[in-house]
Structures are given as C-alpha cells and as structure tokens.
Amino acid sequence: MASISLLNPKAEFARAAQALAINISAGKGLQDVMKTNLGPKGTMKMLVSGAGDIKITKDGNVLLHEMQIQHPTASMIARASTAQDDMTGDGTTSTVLLIGELLKQADIFLTEGLHPRILTEGVDKARVKSLEILDGMKIPIEIDEKSLSDIARTSLRTKVHTGLADLLTNVCVNAVLAIRQEGKQVDLHMIEIMEMQHKTATDTSLIRGIVMDHGSRHPDMPKRLENAYILTCNVSMEYEKSEVNSGFFYKTAEEREKLVLAEREFIDLRVKKVIELKRKLCDGTDKSFVVINQKGIDPTSLDMLAKEGIMALRRAKRRNMERLALACGGIAMNSFDDLNESHLGYAGLVYEHVLGETKYTFVEQCKNPQSVTILMKGPNKHTLAQIKDAIRDGLRAINNAIEDKAIVPGAGAFEIRAYNKLMQFKDEVKGKVRLGIQAFAEALLVIPKTLAVNSGYDVQDTIVKLTEEDRLNPDPIGLDLSTGEPMKPVDMGVYDNYIVKKQILNSCSVIASNLLLVDEIMRAGMTSLKG
Amino acid sequence: MTSTREIITLQFGNYANYVGAHWWNIQESGFSYDPNGEPSEIDHDVLYREGVDYKGQVTYTPRLLLVDLKGALQHLPELGTLYESEPSTSAAASTSDRLESVQSSIPWDSEGVEVIKKEPQVKPEFQKDLDDPHVDITEKDYDFSTNAKTWSDFLYARYHPRTINIVKNYQHSDSVNSFDTFSNGSRIWQNEYYEDDFGDKIRQYMEECNNCQGFQTIFDCANGFGGLSLKCLEYLNDEYSKVNLAVPVFNPRSVLFENSDEPLANSICVVNTALVYSHLVEQSSLIVPLSTADRAWRQIGAPRHFPLLNYKSDNLYQTSAILASFLDTISLRYRLKNPVSSCYLSNFCSDLNNYGRKLTAAALGLPFSMRSDEDLIDCLDKLEGSMFTQISPNSKIGTDYIVQSACIRGIPKNRLKRPSKQAQRQMKMAAYKCESVSEMLQLYFQCSNHASLAHVSAVEAPHPVKIPYPMEMFDPRLNFEGFLEDINRIEDQKLISVPVVATVQCSGDLSDTLESLHREASRIKLSKIHRFKETGLESDEYVEVLEHLLNFKDNYDDNFDL
Ligand SMILES: Nc1ncnc2c1ncn2[C@@H]1O[C@H](COP(=O)(O)OP(=O)(O)OP(=O)(O)O)[C@@H](O)[C@H]1O
Numbered sequence A: 001m002a003s004i005s006l007l008n009p010k011a012e013f014a015r016a017a018q019a020l021a022i023n024i025s026a027g028k029g030l031q032d033v034m035k036t037n038l039g040p041k042g043t044m045k046m047l048v049s050g051a052g053d054i055k056i057t058k059d060g061n062v063l064l065h066e067m068q069i070q071h072p073t074a075s076m077i078a079r080a081s082t083a084q085d086d087m088t089g090d091g092t093t094s095t096v097l098l099i100g101e102l103l104k105q106a107d108i109f110l111t112e113g114l115h116p117r118i119l120t121e122g123v124d125k126a127r128v129k130s131l132e133i134l135d136g137m138k139i140p141i142e143i144d145e146k147s148l149s150d151i152a153r154t155s156l157r158t159k160v161h162t163g164l165a166d167l168l169t170n171v172c173v174n175a176v177l178a179i180r181q182e183g184k185q186v187d188l189h190m191i192e193i194m195e196m197q198h199k200t201a202t203d204t205s206l207i208r209g210i211v212m213d214h215g216s217r218h219p220d221m222p223k224r225l226e227n228a229y230i231l232t233c234n235v236s237m238e239y240e241k242s243e244v245n246s247g248f249f250y251k252t253a254e255e256r257e258k259l260v261l262a263e264r265e266f267i268d269l270r271v272k273k274v275i276e277l278k279r280k281l282c283d284g285t286d287k288s289f290v291v292i293n294q295k296g297i298d299p300t301s302l303d304m305l306a307k308e309g310i311m312a313l314r315r316a317k318r319r320n321m322e323r324l325a326l327a328c329g330g331i332a333m334n335s336f337d338d339l340n341e342s343h344l345g346y347a348g349l350v351y352e353h354v355l356g357e358t359k360y361t362f363v364e365q366c367k368n369p370q371s372v373t374i375l376m377k378g379p380n381k382h383t384l385a386q387i388k389d390a391i392r393d394g395l396r397a398i399n400n401a402i403e404d405k406a407i408v409p410g411a412g413a414f415e416i417r418a419y420n421k422l423m424q425f426k427d428e429v430k431g432k433v434r435l436g437i438q439a440f441a442e443a444l445l446v447i448p449k450t451l452a453v454n455s456g457y458d459v460q461d462t463i464v465k466l467t468e469e470d471r472l473n474p475d476p477i478g479l480d481l482s483t484g485e486p487m488k489p490v491d492m493g494v495y496d497n498y499i500v501k502k503q504i505l506n507s508c509s510v511i512a513s514n515l516l517l518v519d520e521i522m523r524a525g526m527t528s529l530k531g
Numbered sequence B: 001m002t003s004t005r006e007i008i009t010l011q012f013g014n015y016a017n018y019v020g021a022h023w024w025n026i027q028e029s030g031f032s033y034d035p036n037g038e039p040s041e042i043d044h045d046v047l048y049r050e051g052v053d054y055k056g057q058v059t060y061t062p063r064l065l066l067v068d069l070k071g072a073l074q075h076l077p078e079l080g081t082l083y084e085s086e087p088s089t090s091a092a093a094s095t096s097d098r099l100e101s102v103q104s105s106i107p108w109d110s111e112g113v114e115v116i117k118k119e120p121q122v123k124p125e126f127q128k129d130l131d132d133p134h135v136d137i138t139e140k141d142y143d144f145s146t147n148a149k150t151w152s153d154f155l156y157a158r159y160h161p162r163t164i165n166i167v168k169n170y171q172h173s174d175s176v177n178s179f180d181t182f183s184n185g186s187r188i189w190q191n192e193y194y195e196d197d198f199g200d201k202i203r204q205y206m207e208e209c210n211n212c213q214g215f216q217t218i219f220d221c222a223n224g225f226g227g228l229s230l231k232c233l234e235y236l237n238d239e240y241s242k243v244n245l246a247v248p249v250f251n252p253r254s255v256l257f258e259n260s261d262e263p264l265a266n267s268i269c270v271v272n273t274a275l276v277y278s279h280l281v282e283q284s285s286l287i288v289p290l291s292t293a294d295r296a297w298r299q300i301g302a303p304r305h306f307p308l309l310n311y312k313s314d315n316l317y318q319t320s321a322i323l324a325s326f327l328d329t330i331s332l333r334y335r336l337k338n339p340v341s342s343c344y345l346s347n348f349c350s351d352l353n354n355y356g357r358k359l360t361a362a363a364l365g366l367p368f369s370m371r372s373d374e375d376l377i378d379c380l381d382k383l384e385g386s387m388f389t390q391i392s393p394n395s396k397i398g399t400d401y402i403v404q405s406a407c408i409r410g411i412p413k414n415r416l417k418r419p420s421k422q423a424q425r426q427m428k429m430a431a432y433k434c435e436s437v438s439e440m441l442q443l444y445f446q447c448s449n450h451a452s453l454a455h456v457s458a459v460e461a462p463h464p465v466k467i468p469y470p471m472e473m474f475d476p477r478l479n480f481e482g483f484l485e486d487i488n489r490i491e492d493q494k495l496i497s498v499p500v501v502a503t504v505q506c507s508g509d510l511s512d513t514l515e516s517l518h519r520e521a522s523r524i525k526l527s528k529i530h531r532f533k534e535t536g537l538e539s540d541e542y543v544e545v546l547e548h549l550l551n552f553k554d555n556y557d558d559n560f561d562l
C-alpha cells in the first residue's frame, strides 16, 4: 500500500498553509486506499501479516484499524469512520471517501484565494439542504420480510458473494423477526452468534433456540434429552474454599475440617432442591430435566445430578440467562428457595455435539422462541471472522430500517439527486458562500463515480447519463452496475439505510470543516504534541 | 476431593509477557516424559490444561490469556502454531501456495480480491530449530541476551489459540511507547467488544475447571497496561469473586512515551503506578510487585545484586528470567501434588494479607547459595546476612515482625545433615533435630527473625536450567547441579539445575514503600499532564487516589500483635 506513506509525513510543526496542504493530502491518501472498497463490485482486501495472520475484509472501518495511522489528520478521519460505525454499523467507506473528496474540492477554491471560513459556511448550508433532500427521498416501509430482506441483501452483497449474501439475508431477517416484539426496541444481543469451525460458510444457519459452546462435564450425564424442563439459574453449586477460613495462626485442623463439612452440606442442599423438583415433575413421565447455570457446578454436585439423569451445564454466559428465558420461557433463578414448576422453561430437544475440544449444546424446539442463534460455519478462523462481520452488518442494517421505519434508494441515487438540487440551490444563494455549496455538491458525486470506476465504467459518461436521467425523472435514478446504465433502484431492490446517509452527511461536513479551518487543526495537532 | 485445583493466569503487557514466557519455559523444562521416571512433585494441571487440536491430537497448554500490542509478536501468529487448521502442509509447501488456496476460498469474486502482504517475519534460528526434529537445541548457543527481539523469540512453550490477544489500537515499539496512560488502558476494556470477547475466553477456561482456585495476574505496571489489568481484575471480582494474586512488574529499561521527554515520561509512570497500587487495594487479594531494579517509581534504580549472578541490568531477556524463577518457585506452594490443606492460593494470600496488608515484598535466592560439600544445616549455620535478594521495588524488609511464605527447592534429603554417627559438631546444633528441609528452614527463620511467622514449603526437585533459560548469568563456579565449588566448572559440563529459595514477605517496613510512592505521586501536578485529562482522569479523582494510598499505608504503621 504505497499510498500509506502519504499518511506519515515528517513535518510535525507545519505552518498554517502547509498544514492545510498536509490535511488535504492525508485525506486524499486515505481516499485512495479506501475507494476500491466501495459497493458490491469493490475489491475484497486480504491482509496478511508478517507472521502469516490473515484478515479478510471489505469494511472501511475494519481496514482503517488494520492499517497503521499516525498522522493526526488521518486519525481524525479514521475516528469519524469509527463513530459512523458505532452509531449505524455502515457507511464507513463512504465517510472516508466523502471527507477526502470534500477536501479536494475545497482545495480548488482555496488555491483561488477563497477564505476557508466562507467556504465552510457554504458547506454547512449545503449539509442542511442535503438533509432536506434526503428526507424527501425516504421510502416508508412495513416491517415485513420483503422490505427487510431488500435492505439486508443490499448490505450483505457488498460484503460476501451473492449466493452467501442471499443465504445470510434470509438468516438475519428471520432472526430479527423472531426476536422482535411489537412496540419494543429490538435488542440485537438476543441473537446469539455462535461459530463452529468446520464445513463451509454456506452451512451457516438459523437455530430457533440457543446454542452454547459448552456441554455437561460428567461422563454419565445424558447427551440428548427430549421434552425437557429447562432450569436457568445463577446459583453456585460449587464448594468454594473461602479465603477467610484458612489463616495459618488460628484454627486447629479439626475446626477447619468442620467448617469444610458444613459448607459442603450447604451446597449439597441446593443440589437436592433441584433433584427434588426434578423427581416431582419428571419421574414416571417422559419428561426430562436440564440445568443451565451461570455459576459453577463442582464434580460432587455433577455426580449427584448425573445419578438422577439430569443434564447440567455450568458457567453459561451471563447473557444466556436472559436469552434462555426468552427462548424457552421460565425465569433465571438467583436462588432455589421456593423453586417450582412455574420457574422452568421448556425445550423439545436438548442435545450435545462435540467438535474437537469444544462441546456444543443445542436447546431447540422451543415454543415461540424470542431469542435465537445464528450458527456460523466456516473452515477456518478468518472465514468465520469475515462472516461474523457481515452478519453484524446485516443485522444492524435491518435494525436501522426498523427504527427509521423507512429506507432510501441506493446505487448513488441520493447523491445524484442531491447534486442536481444543490446546483440549483447554489444559484439562489448570494455571494461566495455558494462556492462552498458547489464544493459539497461536487464532492457527493464521489460515491456514484467510485461505484462506476469499481465496475469498470467511464466516470464522465456515467455521471452525465445519471444526472440527465435524474433531471428528466421524478423517480430517483441510480447506477446499474451490471450495465453501466441508469436504473431505478426501487425496481432493482437496492436500498440504503436512512440513518446511515444522514450520519454520513453530518459527520463529513463537520470533520471537513474542522480540517479546513487551519487554526483549529493547528490546535488539534498541537495538543497531541503536548503532554 | 482430589480434583485439580486449577488456576487461570493472565499476562498484560510486553514485559509481563517476557516474564511469562520464561515461566512457562521453566515449567516445561521440568516436564518429564519418561513414564518410568520419578513422578513429579508438582501438579502441572494446576496451571496447564489438556485439550485436543483440530487433528484430534492431545495438547497440553498453559491455562493462560495474555495481551500485548500490535507488532509485539513478530513471527508468532496470533492463534499460535499449535492448532493449525489447514491440513498439515508439509514444511516444504510454500506460504504462497497457502495464500493462493486461501484466496480462492474467500466468498467473493476471486478477481476482486486484493492481497496486501507484509514482508514475512523471519523466524529466529531458535524457533526454526524447534520445528526441526533433527536439531538438538541444547547443543547450540543462541545468545538470546543480544538477539532476542521480543519474548516470542525465546518462547519454548506453545500457547493455545485462545491465549493471545492483541490491542490493535496501539503499535508496539521498543523505544517509544504509545500506550501511555492508565486511563488509556481502562478505555480499551470499556470498548464495545473487548469485555465481551476477553471475558468470554476467561469464562471458557473457567467452565473447564472443576475446582478453580483463582487467578494470578502478571502485568506491566507503569504504562497503559496497568489500567487494562485493573479493569480486568474488577471484572473478575464481579463475575467470579475468587482469589486474585496480583503481580505488577516493572520494566528495567526506561521507556519514553510518545511526545514526551524523560521527565514527563517519568511523571506519567509515577501517576500510573500510584493508580495501580491504589486500585489494587480493592481489586486483589495480594500484591507482589517485582523488579530487578531497587527503585522504580520515577527513575529506574540500580540493579539488585545477586552474589552468584551476573546479568545486564537493562536486558529484558535476562531480568525477566530472574523474575520468572521467583514466580516458579514461590508458586510451588499452591502447585504441589497431594495437597495438604494449606496449599491453596487462598491460603497463600490469606497468610500474608492480615490487617489489610495486601502489599508484600518479594525476595529471592537465585541460586540458593550452598557449597557442594556442605549440608544445609552447616550452610544455614554459617550464613551471614540474608539468603535473599529483595526484588520488589523501593522495598527493604528488616528482620523483625515479618510474616512470610517461603519456598525452597533443590536440596536433596541426604544433604540436610549427616547421619548421627558422622554428625559430630552438627549434633550440638538445635537444628539437628529437624527431619526435613522445610522444618529446618522454618527453625532458621524462627531464630533469625524476631516475633515473626513463616510458612515454608520445600520441594526436592531443583529449578531446571535449560535452553532457552539465560544460563550464562550464573557464576562459573557453580557445579552442574548449581552448588558452589572453589574452581570453575569445566567447559563441556553444562549447568542443568540450581537450588532456589524464594519468599514473599510482609512487614511494617512496607509503610516506607507506600510513603515513597505517595511522596512522588503527590509532587505531580496532574493538570499539567494533559493526556490524563484527555483520557478521562480528573484531578479530584487523583486526589482521592493519593488519599487512598495514605490510608492503605496506615495499615502498616500500627504495630499489631502477630
Ligand atoms: N447492487 C448495487 N448496485 C449499485 N450500488 C450499490 C449496490 N449495492 C450497494 N450499492 C451502493 O454501495 C454503497 C455502499 O458500499 P459499501 O457498503 O461497500 O460501503 P459503505 O457502506 O460506505 O462502507 P462500509 O459498508 O464499508 O462501512 C452505497 O452507496 C450503496 O448504495
């Protein structure tokens, strides 16, 4: 990556003019690295470290973090991209491209003598206007499989190849629909993402229940149970040597021995409570009993449970307490004091699967599960990591759409329309401020331009065709990547999240403005030089 | 119940990983693969776990999680080399073949994949030799003290793929550290996925344990790792409330931080250390700080003197080995087979931390100095001064009112004393009635330390000395078993082991240690060091930290009865 050298200029105490030049070149440098990423025809990056570690990504933000960025300007841009990711989970490549392009466009006017203040004023006016335009392009949606699939598919196809993207789309949409409760915010944490390192990525599937990466720790425990009561709990079943009862001065051996016994008995009583309930509910029926504990279960306790045919798992994830209750029903118990049937959940099938040194436990056939698991498969760690990133993006895209209750047409449609309208708007504004608006409008075109370049089409041709078509058409017009011709994204099902675009517009204009107002950069640069 | 008493080990920071690498190496040089040999006195399952790799082969790896910065691993892949997932490509199969096959399996149009490859890191000779069954590493001299660029260069142990965690936001550098402040470290932990991922790895280890004793956490104290470690300790306490032994270590080399001159860098170290000590009071069961330099807060002090060792004071490879030898020896108490009731990590901690005196000082005799023709009884009788060298910074333990837990290894039974017929002069000594090494050392401590208490463990097996341990440090007069002779050992006879004694001590003297830290820390105007504020540490919080240190020091001032 030759262009990265651009990001580490020696001159730390740059004067104002130089600082501006450096900022602009840093922005361009990052843009050069990132532009090949954009869109479904962008290039996937395979990063190989000196030790042979492999990371595969097409995500702008991930890539930025894998690179080493020291230049303060570049790291400021990188932070904007991270913020974009934190807030929306998408649009990080576009953010970097837009900031870079905005600096480039600004540079043209600045070298002609325009004052940065006036320019940034214009940029801000353009930002406000663009947000208006974006609002006007919102397409309201019903929360159903069709519209959620459109948004998820568009996003996933920019991260993995079509076949896998469509499979993951299905998985992600169904996962979200399963856990969504009418009128409540979706909590994506209720979708567990579990990985198994075997088979291939296309074996990834949605499990309507919970999969855990551990199993029972007793050889005699059942490996498969049907018709199972599920006790979810956070109660220690482990005799712990407490720290206080040792001490080499005080107690006699007998005294200590007694304490040990008393504590052991205390744990045994807990286990017996569980066994009692199990006997009452299951003995003489075809029902079975499973304990899933967030705390530990020691060998003695496991032994007692195994003798009763109970399957017991210890050290479950904290979050699985909540997930299990949502998947199977029942309540996660913090004590067994008045344990009864109403506290228990239900699963039609619980079974163990062993892979290498890891055991997996599947809790399935739940009645109306409101927490589910995406079970990822892949032959190696880097494939799994890549799919995990893609799934996270897909889930975020779906969730954004649900929260926005709307989506916007993709494939450059917004940027083309905003360009046309801003250029009209520019003429209504008096004075040099309009140059800022023009810079912003031109900058927006970097998105459709880059989409065109990445598919091998001529930039000028494409932009001319698209802007013309847009002027003639009330419907938004985007770029068909397989033909290079204008198309209607709505017909092709290419959509972006509203919130993503909105966030991009806001953060880009703010960051670019900061970078253009050199005084401020100088200060920003200086603080990192001070202690 | 005879189930294993597992312990989970955590290492945070580059120097901590140096120490750790040596420690795991030392343990593995002590492994015996001979089914007919003497069974070991050490229960390795306490710190190691058994697993199965993707090919179904059994593995035995440290129950360890470690954290370092990007670039610190050099040639070592993050997932380690033990669990290769691709079907074992013969050593000949070139990496470019491998990359090509990876590239073609990526779920993306293969023409649209851009490979961005860093220059491959060359494996150092030692690591190459480990891969080659035809090379005998014990026959070679690798000169690690000049050649080792990082801990992975001399790592003999093999880590589980779960073990290594890299902080991506910061780049490792030997000269300028960018991971500077405690608060920067805390922020890493708070970052979205960190607690989730790292916490889940701890949980996975924990789930495997039948009877977990607790945790031991070794970490770089004076840089950002202090903050990261303390966040982790806090998490461990919330989640598991088990015993936690904290071992802050101090790099013997003064390191500059990014954009700082030396005085500023020193001040940052002091603030970091004050924050670490003050938080440890709540978050640990026992604190055993380690350094081969006598002072650490502001400037690195002079190297500690070991009578029979010769080491370069700022050499990371050598100094970290000394600290590792200490850890390997002192931890024997809670790693022994056939445990007696007081040999849990919890006992070790609670023996020492009465009255809230959690801060202790470490001391080490490396080797335990004993002549080859001498019995322990005579050796102790003639001993002038201390058998130990202090290895906790700014600490000086006197001789009275000490509580300590010591461990001695490598004194054969027949070297305790002479049988009664040949005993002569020995018969007159009170110690002659002692029937074991531990009993005798116990008596020795009773006699030489007024109003003190000592727990002593003794292990017959010595401290193994094998490549890649820095055996060049030892005095040439030591014979092959590490006992002192008058003349130098002959060239072609190798040192194979040494007797070692280690102790952790607690006494009122540590009041001075805390006082000196408090003094240094109060001198600093936090508001002048912008990076603390920028990363979220406010001045009034710092005032509280200082006060907290003073209160902690009070625990050492009152003269409690023992
Ligand atoms: N099928 C398609 N045809 C045309 N354009 C598309 C298509 N799918 C996506 N796009 C466009 O690609 C752009 C998104 O590309 P991409 O997801 O690679 O980058 P990003 O969202 O900016 O950053 P990242 O996803 O890396 O955080 C959007 O402008 C979107 O409209």
Ligand SMILES: [Mg+2]
Binding pocket: A090, A091, A092, A155, A158
């Ligand atoms: Mg995207």
